[in-house]
Every structure is written in C-alpha cells, then in structure tokens.
Amino acid sequence: MYKFTRRQTVFAAAAGISGLSGYWLQSDDGVNDDTFRVGSPWTPDVIDPVTNGWLWRRLTVLEPLLTVDYDATVSPGLATDWHMVSDRTWEFTLREGVTFHDGTDVTAETVLPSLTRAFESSSMAAVPVESVEATADRTITIQTAVPFSPLPAHCTRGITCPVSPSAIDSDGSVNEPVGTGPFQFENWEPGSTITATANPDYHGSTAHIETLIYEGITDDQTRRLKLESGELDMARILPNKAADTLASSPDLTAYTYKIPRARYLVFDLDSAPFADRAVRRAVMYAIDRDHIVDSLLNGLGSKAVGPFPSDVTEWAAELEPYEYSPEKARSLLAEAGWETNGDSRIRDGEELSVSIWTYNTRPLLPTIAEVLQTQLQAVGFDVDISVMESSTIKQQATNGEFDTVLWSSSVLWYPDPDRLSDLVHSETATMFSGYENEAVDRHLETARRTADRDERFEQYAAVQRHIQRDLPLGWLTYYANVIGTRADVEGYRPHPVESCYHLEEVTQQR
Amino acid sequence: MTGAELCKRLLTMAIVLLGVSLLTYGLIFVTPGDPARTILTQQMGGQAPSQDAVDQFRADNGLDDPFIVQYARWMGNAVQGDLGQSYYSDRSVSDMIVQRLPNTIALAVASMVVALVIALPAGIASASNPGSRTDYAAQIGSLMGVSMPNFWLGYLLIIVCALRLNLFPVAGAAGPKYLVLPSLTLGSGMAAVIARLVRTAMLDVLDDAYIQAARSKGLRERIIVYKHALRNALVPVVTIIGLQLSYVLNGAVVIEVVFQRPGLGTLLVDAIFARDYPVVQGVTLLIGVIFVLVNFAVDLMYSRLDPRIDLGGEYT
Numbered sequence: 001m002y003k004f005t006r007r008q009t010v011f012a013a014a015a016g017i018s019g020l021s022g023y024w025l026q027s028d029d030g031v032n033d034d035t036f037r038v039g040s041p042w043t044p045d046v047i048d049p050v051t052n053g054w055l056w057r058r059l060t061v062l063e064p065l066l067t068v069d070y071d072a073t074v075s076p077g078l079a080t081d082w083h084m085v086s087d088r089t090w091e092f093t094l095r096e097g098v099t100f101h102d103g104t105d106v107t108a109e110t111v112l113p114s115l116t117r118a119f120e121s122s123s124m125a126a127v128p129v130e131s132v133e134a135t136a137d138r139t140i141t142i143q144t145a146v147p148f149s150p151l152p153a154h155c156t157r158g159i160t161c162p163v164s165p166s167a168i169d170s171d172g173s174v175n176e177p178v179g180t181g182p183f184q185f186e187n188w189e190p191g192s193t194i195t196a197t198a199n200p201d202y203h204g205s206t207a208h209i210e211t212l213i214y215e216g217i218t219d220d221q222t223r224r225l226k227l228e229s230g231e232l233d234m235a236r237i238l239p240n241k242a243a244d245t246l247a248s249s250p251d252l253t254a255y256t257y258k259i260p261r262a263r264y265l266v267f268d269l270d271s272a273p274f275a276d277r278a279v280r281r282a283v284m285y286a287i288d289r290d291h292i293v294d295s296l297l298n299g300l301g302s303k304a305v306g307p308f309p310s311d312v313t314e315w316a317a318e319l320e321p322y323e324y325s326p327e328k329a330r331s332l333l334a335e336a337g338w339e340t341n342g343d344s345r346i347r348d349g350e351e352l353s354v355s356i357w358t359y360n361t362r363p364l365l366p367t368i369a370e371v372l373q374t375q376l377q378a379v380g381f382d383v384d385i386s387v388m389e390s391s392t393i394k395q396q397a398t399n400g401e402f403d404t405v406l407w408s409s410s411v412l413w414y415p416d417p418d419r420l421s422d423l424v425h426s427e428t429a430t431m432f433s434g435y436e437n438e439a440v441d442r443h444l445e446t447a448r449r450t451a452d453r454d455e456r457f458e459q460y461a462a463v464q465r466h467i468q469r470d471l472p473l474g475w476l477t478y479y480a481n482v483i484g485t486r487a488d489v490e491g492y493r494p495h496p497v498e499s500c501y502h503l504e505e506v507t508q509q510r
Numbered sequence: 511m512t513g514a515e516l517c518k519r520l521l522t523m524a525i526v527l528l529g530v531s532l533l534t535y536g537l538i539f540v541t542p543g544d545p546a547r548t549i550l551t552q553q554m555g556g557q558a559p560s561q562d563a564v565d566q567f568r569a570d571n572g573l574d575d576p577f578i579v580q581y582a583r584w585m586g587n588a589v590q591g592d593l594g595q596s597y598y599s600d601r602s603v604s605d606m607i608v609q610r611l612p613n614t615i616a617l618a619v620a621s622m623v624v625a626l627v628i629a630l631p632a633g634i635a636s637a638s639n640p641g642s643r644t645d646y647a648a649q650i651g652s653l654m655g656v657s658m659p660n661f662w663l664g665y666l667l668i669i670v671c672a673l674r675l676n677l678f679p680v681a682g683a684a685g686p687k688y689l690v691l692p693s694l695t696l697g698s699g700m701a702a703v704i705a706r707l708v709r710t711a712m713l714d715v716l717d718d719a720y721i722q723a724a725r726s727k728g729l730r731e732r733i734i735v736y737k738h739a740l741r742n743a744l745v746p747v748v749t750i751i752g753l754q755l756s757y758v759l760n761g762a763v764v765i766e767v768v769f770q771r772p773g774l775g776t777l778l779v780d781a782i783f784a785r786d787y788p789v790v791q792g793v794t795l796l797i798g799v800i801f802v803l804v805n806f807a808v809d810l811m812y813s814r815l816d817p818r819i820d821l822g823g824e825y826t
Contacts, residue, residue: 046601126559189604189608190609218776222769225665226682231680391542394544
C-alpha cells in the first residue's frame with residue numbers, strides 16, 4: 001500500500017515539475033523576434049542625464065549638441081554649426097526640424113534648461129562656463145570665464161545631452177530621459193535593464209531594430225555565457241582571451257578594435273627613489289612591453305609610446321620611444337649611484353625597493369603588475385605589489401607618499417587633447433605624480449586659448465615631449481576592446497571613443 | 511512570554527541594531543576611499559573628477575562634517591523611517607531596498623526549499639542506516655556540497671543546464687525559470703550543512719531511551735523515525751536553519767553577481783564600492799533587522815518544538 005502511494009507521489013511530482021518547467025520555458029519575457037539585446041558591465045541605476053547621461057547617449061536615446069566621429073574628432077550633432085564669436089564666446093546653431101520624443105520642438109529655448117543644469121553640475125565643475133543663453137530661435141550662446149578651446153569637445157559629453165523641458169520636474173530632477181535620439185525610452189528596471197523602442201520620427205535614418213533591451217551585467221563571464229546561449233545579441237567589453245573562441249564559433253562574431261585608452265605608470269616625483277629621473281628612465285628601459293602585449297593581451301592592443309595611440313587619433317606626437325634594454329636600465333641605475341649588491345641594489349645603505357599599487361576593476365592590471373615585478377627585479381629593483389581599490393589608491397597617492405601606481409584611463413573621453421591637463425598640469429591635474437613644470441603649464445594654457453588646430457597641435461606635441469623626457473607618467477600599453485555579437489548581426493561599426501554604440505545602424509536576420 | 515520579557519527583548523534588539531549601525535558607519539568612514547571622488551568618477555563614466563568638483567560634491571552632501579555629526583544626522587532620520595537618498599543616484603534608499611528586496615527574498619526562500627528538500631531525506635536516510643551505502647553516499651555528497659565554492663558551482667550549472675542542455679536561462683531575473691539555477695547553487699551548499707546536522711541530531715535521538723522503549727513495543731521503524739525521533743531532532747536543525755539565513759544573505763552576494771539578479775546583495779556590493787554611505791547603511795540596517803527577527807523567531811520555534819525549553823533558554 002505504502003509503496004504504491006510513494007510511486008504515485010513520485011509520478012505526480014514528476015508530472016508537476018515537468019508541467020511547471022514547460023510553463024517556465026515557454027513563459028514570455030517580453031522578448032520578440034525584433035528585439036535586440038545588448039549587455040555591458042554598467043548597471044542602470046539612474047535616469048538623470050546629469051548623472052548617467054553617458055549611458056543614455058551610448059544607447060542613442062539622448063543626443064548631445066555635438067558628437068564624436070569615427071576618427072575621434074568633434075562632429076555635428078543637434079547643433080550643425082559651432083564657432084568662436086570672440087575669445088570667450090561661442091555660438092551653436094541648432095539643427096532644424098528636430099523634435100524631442102514627446103513632440104516638443106528642439107529650439108534654443110527648449111534646450112536651454114538642460115544645458116544650464118549640465119554646466120552647473122559638479123561633474124562639469126572643471127569646465128569654466130559662465131553663462132548659457134538662448135540668443136535666437138536656434139542659437140545658443142555660451143560664455144566662458146577664460147578663453148577655452150576645448151568647449152566643443154565637452155559639448156559631446158552625455159551629461160550635456162538635452163532632454164525635453166517636460167521631463168524636468170519642478171524640483172529640477174529628471175525622471176524620464178525624453179531625448180531626440182533614434183531610440184526612445186520605454187521602461188527600466190533599476191539595476192538591471194533598460195528597454196527602448198525605435199523612434200519613427202527620428203531626424204536621421206530610423207533604427208532597423210524595433211525594440212532595444214540593454215542589460216547591465218557586471219560579470220564578464222556571465223555576459224559571455226549569455227551571448228553564447230543566445231540571451232544576448234551583443235556582449236560588450238569581453239576578456240581579450242575570449243576573442244579567439246568567439247571567432248571560432250559559427251554562431252558568433254568577434255569585433256576587436258583599438259580605443260584611446262592607455263595603461264601607464266604614475267611615478268611619485270616627490271619621494272625617493274622615483275624623485276630621480278634616471279631611476280624612472282631605468283624602469284621604462286627595463287620593461288618589455290612587446291612581451292606584455294603578446295603574452296597577456298593576446299596580441300590585442302599595442303605597446304604605448306605616448307598618451308595617444310596614433311592609429312586612433314591624430315593628436316599623437318612623434319616621440320622617442322623607450323625601447324626594451326635591460327643593459328641601459330642597469331647602467332642608468334649604476335650612474336645614479338645604485339650599486340649592485342647580490343640580486344638587489346643599494347645606495348647610501350638603502351635598498352632599491354619599490355612598491356607598485358594597482359587595482360583590479362580593470363582585470364589585467366594586477367597580472368601586468370606581476371610581469372613588471374619580474375622585469376624590474378631583473379635589473380635590481382626589489383618590487384612589492386599591492387592591489388587596492390582605485391579610489392583608495394587615488395586618495396592615498398594624492399595625500400601622501402607612494403612609489404608608483406599602475407593606472408589605466410581613457411585619454412580622449414572627450415575628444416580633445418586638453419585631456420593632458422588632467423594628467424600633468426601642475427594645478428589642475430587629477431593624476432597624482434606631483435609633476436610641476438612651468439613650460440608644460442604654459443603650453444597647456446596657451447593651447448586652451450588657441451583656436452587654430454595646427455597651433456594647438458604644436459603646443460600639445462611639446463607637452464607630450466616634456467612628459468616623455470621627464471616621465472611623471474610612463475606609458476605601457478594601449479587598449480583594444482573585444483565585443484561579441486551573434487553571427488546574424490550586421491551593420492555594426494565599433495566606435496573608437498565608445499561614446500555611442502550606434503545600434504540604430506544594426507540589422508539582424510532571423 | 512510575559513510583557514516584561516518582551517520589553518527586555520525589544521530593548522536588546524534596539525541596542526544590537528544601534529551597535530550594528532554605529533559599527534558599520536564607523537568602519538566605512540575609516541575605510542580609505544573618498545565618497546565624493548568615487549561617486550563623481552562613476553557619474554563621469556569612469557573619469558577622474560577635478561578638485562573643484564570634489565569640493566562641490568562634499569559641500570552638497572555634508573561630507574565635510576565630522577563623523578559624529580554625519581552619523582547622528584543619518585540616525586536621526588533613520589529612526590523617523592527616512593533612510594536618506596543615495597549619493598550616487600539621488601533615489602530614496604527605502605525605494606531602492608523595496609525594489610530589490612523581492613528578488614533576494616525569492617532567492618532565499620527558493621534556496622531554503624531546495625536545501626530542505628535535499629537535506630532532510632538525505633540526513634534521515636543516512637541516520638536510519640548508519641554505515642550503509644546510503645549513509646556513505648549522503649556523507650560524500652554533503653562533503654562535496656560544503657567544499658564546492660558557490661561561484662564555481664554556479665558556472666558549472668550554467669554551462670551544463672543552460673548552455674549544453676538549454677533548459678534554463680543563463681542569467682537575469684525576468685521570471686520564475688530564472689530562479690532555478692541560482693537557488694540550486696545556493697541551496698545545495700546549505701543542504702550539505704543541514705544534512706550533516708540532521709544526521710547527527712537523528713543519531714543522537716535514535717539512541718535515546720524513549721526510542722528504545724518505542725522499538726521494544728514493536729512500533730514500526732518508519733513511525734519511530736518520522737513521528738517520534740524527527741520532531742526532537744529538529745530542534746538543533748531549526749537553529750541551524752536560522753543561522754543559515756546569514757549564509758543565504760552572504761551567498762546571495764556572489765550568486766546575485768554570477769546570475770545577474772538585481773537584489774540586496776548586488777545593491778550592497780555596488781554601494782560599498784561606490785562609497786554610497788546611505789545605501790550601505792540602509793541595507794546593513796535591514797540585514798541587521800532580519801537577523802534579530804530570525805533569532806527571535808528561532809527562539810519561539812524552540813518552545814513549540816520542545817515545550818521543555820522556555821524562552822530564557824533553560825531546561826525546566
């Protein structure tokens with residue numbers, strides 16, 4: 001009797017489970033055939049463009065006044081024309097016939113509230129904008145406190161993207177990104193997904209994709225597995241080592257392309273041993289960057305000479321590279337008074353021991369630090385590695401002594417070489433080498449005031465040569481991005497500055 | 511429980527929660543990493559903010575005030591039910607928690623169900639026939655369950671069940687089917703611990719004199735095991751299930767990241783990395799409240815399962 005009951009129970013349970021799983025497997029996630037899913041590491045937690053404009057811009061829900069072209073230069077966006085009226089005044093002429101997603105016309109009046117919010121926000125505190133005005137129906141006039149050539153480049157940033165005045169609440173907050181882009185906001189799950197649909201009234205060519213779902217997936221393995229299982233049509237920022245396996249699968253396509261982002265060492269110029277330029281030069285000669293690119297980066301990316309990769313942007317100056325030469329490194333150290341003592345070196349009884357600080361949110365940095373450790377030990381450095389959080393490094397390096405930090409950052413996140421001011425200007429730099437060079441400051445300030453492109457290039461080239469000689473920063477490698485899509489995705493063109501995914505150009509055959 | 515006891519109990523809970531909040535606030539405060547810099551960096555898509563921006567942010571959010579002023583301001587609002595606004599997103603912390611909580615509760619409940627469904631039969635079978643093949647199999651199984659790291663098992667299940675067999679989705683939280691793999695991952699680890707405990711507790715109870723007496727009366731073994739022994743063996747098991755709730759919350763952090771579930775775990779981790787103090791504090795306080803309440807519930811359950819235990823915890 002009992003056995004019979006148990007069998008019955010097992011049978012019923014099995015039937016129940018299979019029935020339920022059948023239901024689950026068929027249950028609708030709101031995904032249709034014309035839905036395109038893209039996954040990247042950043043989870044959407046905020047609607048407001050002042051905080052999260054870069055994400056809305058990447059999805060082309062919002063569009064800025066000016067955009068960035070595929071050659072990393074400033075190009076027309078919502079404004080078709082922009083020019084300097086006087087050395088502190090800029091005029092932007094808005095495109096005609098553009099409407100926000102809610103039907104409101106894009107005019108100087110309707111764009112003004114968004115621009116004012118953006119330039120008043122703390123993220124834009126370093127941009128010396130004094131006033132923003134609507135001076136004609138389609139003319140926006142921006143006054144800066146000092147002559148400031150990089151202004152157009154800052155107008156490509158997501159934070160400046162206009163939203164319809166109806167989207168700005170009375171308390172000044174934005175609760176829906178009502179922009180002008182080829183996709184319009186539909187829905188979001190904070191911390192998880194954004195849904196957008198094609199905007200049929202777009203002023204350019206309309207999107208081929210009907211529905212776009214963006215998923216924030218922090219773990220890169222999960223992103224890749226979701227792409228493989230068909231839950232994503234595009235997975236962004238995958239590990240370099242994924243490129244080969246993606247390329248070998250008939251269902252998937254791998255895109256690898258260079259971006260203006262560099263890995264570099266920041267030296268502390270205020271304390272021993274790196275206060276001595278010869279020691280910094282010795283480090284640069286001791287590093288075999290080809291080996292790092294081949295063995296750790298899977299051959300993607302390339303060794304860096306200066307801040308800007310010349311195959312991505314035209315702002316790279318001709319610089320004398322530090323070629324791998326352990327002998328030269330050893331002789332520089334010996335000349336600087338660091339005598340060999342067994343495996344290490346000493347000077348005035350002190351050992352040549354240094355620490356490299358780095359962080360792991362950019363996955364390869366700690367591994368690269370280990371390679372640096374081995375290569376530097378070969379010429380007599382005693383190297384110790386600390387992996388900390390990037391904000392901790394920043395705080396400790398800004399406020400105290402350190403030896404060197406292995407850091408990585410975009411060198412053109414707004415497409416203007418004034419970015420060098422963030423790295424090496426003695427007063428405004430956000431990097432922490434403590435570099436002070438009057439000539440460099442003068443070049444940077446002159447370049448900011450100069451309108452002529454060629455003259456600016458000369459100024460920035462001079463800055464790059466100073467950095468190359470003085471080595472407050474030592475350039476190691478440039479980045480390549482790895483993006484995977486399903487094989488049936490067509491029309492995707494990777495953008496070097498990644499400010500836009502341009503998914504409106506993508507088609508998918510199913 | 512008398513009224514006085516209840517008051518005493520509530521007071522202790524309040525003190526514990528106050529201690530938890532002071533400790534976490536203090537620990538985050540002394541952890542290096544400046545919230546202004548970290549949050550602005552995030553807002554600027556990963557770029558370093560200028561010093562002007564940092565100063566403005568600090569002033570806007572009262573971050574220049576001394577520790578005790580910041581803590582007192584936060585606590586003052588918290589006791590009035592206002593957990594503040596996230597520094598990063600400007601959204602209300604309570605809203606963020608309310609929106610994420612269901613995902614974590616669903617994961618916790620499903621994992622606990624998975625754990626019990628595996629652990630109780632395995633533990634009982636193992637204790638009923640000590641030294642048998644079933645016993646060894648169950649013990650080896652639970653040793654594996656205890657030793658396997660969560661994230662590893664998670665990826666394994668994804669590769670086998672989602673990629674090879676195509677039975678379940680890899681990750682997300684769009685429906686019930688998204689719950690299966692995460693709860694199996696988290697539940698199997700707990701099952702291992704609970705099964706071992708059920709086995710030990712059952713073996714203890716099965717040795718007791720009253721069980722011998724029941725056997726000598728000729729009662730059927732199944733009735734002895736399920737009707738007489740199990741109830742008493744459940745007392746320590748209930749405790750461990752309560753304690754396992756902490757495991758669920760810890761485990762949820764890893765599992766939620768691997769399976770990309772927007773829950774409390776991911777909220778907390780993101781907030782810690784962002785130095786988003788109000789969110790870290792809000793979530794920690796909530797987890798503290800859950801712990802205190804679970805402990806209280808476990809105590810109440812004791813006296814239900816074994817009337818000899820009173821709430822003072824002494825045998826009468």
